[in-house]
Amino acid sequence: MSEPRVITVEIAGQRYPIRSTLDASYVTELAAYVERKLQLASDAAPSSDILGLAILVALNVSDELFHARQQQHTVGGMLTDRALRLERIVDEALGDTPALRTAVGS
Secondary structure (H helix, E strand, O other), rough: OOOOOEEEEEEEEEEEEEEEEOHHHHHHHHHHHHHHHHHHHHHOOOOHHHHHHHHHHHHHHHHHHHHHHHHHHHHHHHHHHHHHHHHHHHHHHHOOOHHHHHHOOO
């Protein structure tokens, strides 16, 4: 693992030194994402202070994370179900083939 380094990002006009082992361009991309979300929250609630906006952003990003996890779980379950169905089809096909039963010694 690489050594942590300080990457300075700017969000809402404030500079933040971030100590990280992550790639600097990735950290910058994360900061840009947060900046966009903060701007959207500010547009939706222009009278909110920066802390209130930060809470809104945290809730929105958490919601995105939870939805992504749920979608991943759902897709994973669907793939598992399909794999099990395919396995049953293959097992049935192999079990119903006399030549294969003879070759296997059944």
